[in-house]
Amino acid sequence: MNKFEKNTRRKERYHVHLLAALVVSLLTVNLAIQFWPDIQRENKGLVFDAKGQNVIQMEEIEQTRQEKKKPAPPIPAPPIVVPDDVVLDDLEIEITDTSLTLEDPGNDTEVVEGTNTGNATVAARADKSPSPVRISIPEYTREARRKGIRARILIEVLVNERGRVSEARITELYLLNKDKTERERVTELGYGIEEASLVAARKHQFSPARQNGKKVSSYVTLTFEIGV
Structure with a gap:
């Protein structure tokens, strides 16, 4: 069997393998949906205690502003003595x-x-x-x-x-x-x-x-x- 014939057979098998993989995937997903457990039914008899839960309280912090202090008054100029x-x-x-x-x-x-x-x-x-x-x-x-x-x-x-x-x-x-x-x-x-x-x-x-x-x-x- 030459190289050309080998490649031809591989191409024919590729399509068959691809279709088979697709069928297996669909069957797996369908089975998972059918047999998935019902969570609501399992939790009907359970009682949840809120005491054991941590309560986080959010407090709004007011933004504070630092008031600018007024500058100190200028030092008065010394009196100037003038002649009479x-x-x-x-x-x-x-x-x-x-x-x-x-x-x-x-x-x-x-x-x-x-x-x-x-x-x-x-x-x-x-x-x-x-x-x-x-x-x-x-x-x-x-x-x-x-x-x-x-x-x-x-x-x-x-x-x-x-x-x-x-x-x-x-x-x-x-x-x-x-x-x-x-x-x-x-x-x-x-x-x-x-x-x-x-x-x-x-x-x-x-x-x-x-x-x-x-x-x-x-x-x-x-x-x-x-x-x-």
């Missing part, structure tokens, strides 16, 4: 123009409005009043601080053509309460307050008054408050 004689741009100061109402001066040339006194011209009513460009604050003396003195001082100053204070005199003095709602006019404060106020007034510098476009001397009133 400083240039301040936005500091408000009460200045009232003293418009002098003069009676008929007659032949008295010293009180004639707008006349020359020496080399300076003093205008009682200038077109533009002096405006401060540099101010000075009175010193709150140690004695006044100990006594708790609160006061208001009105000082009339003469501002020359150069913007300097050439004259200064105290016109009114008042004692104030803590919230400045009440005041009492006095003739003297003491404790060096008047002297300190006059020194501060003389250190002021102004843009001089103008009349008809020319620089002239003029009076203004400065108001200082001490201890408030």
Whole structure:
């Protein structure tokens, strides 16, 4: 028998063997289904005890959030000590123009409005009043601080053509309460307050008054408050 005939017979047997295996498989599956035991019938008489079972309880855990702590406040800057004689741009100061109402001066040339006194011209009513460009604050003396003195001082100053204070005199003095709602006019404060106020007034510098476009001397009133 040659090689070709052997291969032909093997192919014919292959189909027979395949069909036989399929039949055996089907019979095995059919027998397994027919003779499979009935579980429900076998477990009818059994009693299950739940006590022996382990009970697992699930608890819902709330999600926690860590609050961010507020940052500590910044350390305050140390106070800066400035001298009494400083240039301040936005500091408000009460200045009232003293418009002098003069009676008929007659032949008295010293009180004639707008006349020359020496080399300076003093205008009682200038077109533009002096405006401060540099101010000075009175010193709150140690004695006044100990006594708790609160006061208001009105000082009339003469501002020359150069913007300097050439004259200064105290016109009114008042004692104030803590919230400045009440005041009492006095003739003297003491404790060096008047002297300190006059020194501060003389250190002021102004843009001089103008009349008809020319620089002239003029009076203004400065108001200082001490201890408030």
